[in-house]
Amino acid sequence: MISLDTALRTLNDHIQTLGAERVPLSAAAGRILAEPVTALRTQPPFAASAMDGYAVRASDLGGGDTCLTTVGESAAGHASSRPLGAGEAMRISTGAPIPSGADQVVIQENVSLQDDRIQLRDRSSPGNNIRPAGTDFRAGDTLLTQGDPLTPAALSLLASAGLTELCLVRRPLVAILSTGDELVEPGEATRPDQIINSLAPAVAAMVQNWGGVPRYIGIARDTPEDVRNKIADASEADILVTIGGASVGDHDHLRTVFKEMGGQTYFEKIATKPGKPTWFGSLGGHWVLGLPGNPVSAMVMALLCLKPALARLSGTRHETVFVTAELGSALPANGPRETFVRARFDPATGLTSPLTNQDSSAASALVAANCLIRRPADAKAAPKGASTEIVLLDHP
Numbered sequence: 334m335i336s337l338d339t340a341l342r343t344l345n346d347h348i349q350t351l352g353a354e355r356v357p358l359s360a361a362a363g364r365i366l367a368e369p370v371t372a373l374r375t376q377p378p379f380a381a382s383a384m385d386g387y388a389v390r391a392s393d394l395g396g397g398d399t400c401l402t403t404v405g406e407s408a409a410g411h412a413s414s415r416p417l418g419a420g421e422a423m424r425i426s427t428g429a430p431i432p433s434g435a436d437q438v439v440i441q442e443n444v445s446l447q448d449d450r451i452q453l454r455d456r457s458s459p460g461n462n463i464r465p466a467g468t469d470f471r472a473g474d475t476l477l478t479q480g481d482p483l484t485p486a487a488l489s490l491l492a493s494a495g496l497t498e499l500c501l502v503r504r505p506l507v508a509i510l511s512t513g514d515e516l517v518e519p520g521e522a523t524r525p526d527q528i529i530n531s532l533a534p535a536v537a538a539m540v541q542n543w544g545g546v547p548r549y550i551g552i553a554r555d556t557p558e559d560v561r562n563k564i565a566d567a568s569e570a571d572i573l574v575t576i577g578g579a580s581v582g583d584h585d586h587l588r589t590v591f592k593e594m595g596g597q598t599y600f601e602k603i604a605t606k607p608g609k610p611t612w613f614g615s616l617g618g619h620w621v622l623g624l625p626g627n628p629v630s631a632m633v634m635a636l637l638c639l640k641p642a643l644a645r646l647s648g649t650r651h652e653t654v655f656v657t658a659e660l661g662s663a664l665p666a667n668g669p670r671e672t673f674v675r676a677r678f679d680p681a682t683g684l685t686s687p688l689t690n691q692d693s694s695a696a697s698a699l700v701a702a703n704c705l706i707r708r709p710a711d712a713k714a715a716p717k718g719a720s721t722e723i724v725l726l727d728h729p
């Protein structure tokens with residue numbers, strides 16, 4: 334068995350970033366850039382007013398009352414071509430181009446209007462309330478680089494820089510394969526000895542949230558033939574995620590068939606609780622991540638291993654973030670596996686309390702949890718109030 338750290342390093346070492354594709358900016362939200370992006374425009378493209386008021390010449394303002402003649406208007410989208418002469422002021426709106434000759438904007442609250450003249454009391458302050466051209470960025474500036482995610486703010490930046498199409502890393506196509514004779518698809522009739530395939534929708538949702546394209550293959554029944562056929566159905570995928578059949582049961586054909594088909598295994602057990610039977614390999618040019626069948630084990634290991642694997646395929650990195658919290662109740666000494674305890678963190682008190690049900694099949698406890706406490710392998714018993722590491726669960 335290897336540690337989670339070693340397993341994550343192995344995933345990182347084997348998985349390579351997928352190729353690139355051109356995508357319209359309008360469809361790029363949440364995706365990852367495959368190459369740096371350079372601004373095609375300067376923003377703002379002209380010196381612009383930051384306020385509604387009057388464009389003036391700073392040299393006309395003496396500090397006391399000043400009287401200026403108003404000449405025309407520069408409105409947003411309607412620049413004035415008239416230069417501003419000495420003793421003149423031009424009406425201007427926020428975002429409108431500063432007329433030539435002007436070098437200050439006086440806000441309208443500080444101005445009183447008298448016919449075609451304005452009276453104002455303002456200090457001479459060249460540049461006041463003016464955004465010089467290129468305050469945000471200039472044409473040719475590198476705005477974002479390879480591996481950067483396209484957040485809403487990043488999309489706004491690139492749209493203002495004149496980009497309409499981007500070179501993005503292809504979204505990973507993730508095949509999802511459930512295994513086991515006991516499974517029935519949601520909505521289908523169940524015999525008394527059957528349960529519902531509840532993990533396939535969970536893994537598909539995670540893949541979707543983490544930037545992949547889920548493709549559900551179905552349930553491989555407990556025969557070598559069906560397992561072989563279903564694995565073959567996933568050959569187009571970048572990564573195949575299998576659910577169940579990871580352990581040592583008599584009816585678990587998955588690992589044997591995978592090896593017979595030429596699959597290569599890079600690790601086959603991780604020293605974590607839950608999630609010990611998690612395995613990873615490759616077959617015919619795509620990667621295979623095997624999650625255990627127990628629902629909590631599968632979902633916790635998807636968070637800890639599949640999320641970073643998808644980030645790596647997408648050309649970025651995901652590191653699970655641990656924060657320090659205080660234990661709301663004592664924890665016993667830990668065994669030899671690094672353990673992720675389902676728990677509730679209370680932001681009001683800063684206390685994190687383990688939930689009672691720690692069974693790795695109990696999905697209800699994972700839904701009730703808002704964090705996992707990380708207990709290192711062989712950790713000593715920890716009293717209430719001891720500091721501990723937690724990972725917050727971002728249930729969407």
Ligand SMILES: Nc1nc2c(c(=O)[nH]1)N[C@H]1C(S)=C(S)[C@@H](COP(=O)(O)OP(=O)(O)OC[C@H]3O[C@@H](n4cnc5c(N)ncnc54)[C@H](O)[C@@H]3O)O[C@H]1N2
Binds near residue numbers: 530531607610625628
């Ligand atoms: N003798 C041993 N037995 C077990 C060991 C071991 O080391 N020695 N490991 C245990 C651990 S830890 C886990 S976790 C489980 C995982 O086993 P598998 O990955 O082989 O999963 P299955 O046996 O196929 O199923 C386990 C459990 O999960 C249910 N299941 C499976 N698929 C789904 C699904 N898609 N949706 C919902 N539930 C699912 C399945 O019915 C079983 O109840 O093995 C221990 N055993």
Ligand code: MOO
Binds near residue numbers: 605693
């Ligand atoms: O490690 Mo298994 O994933 O506890 O039930």
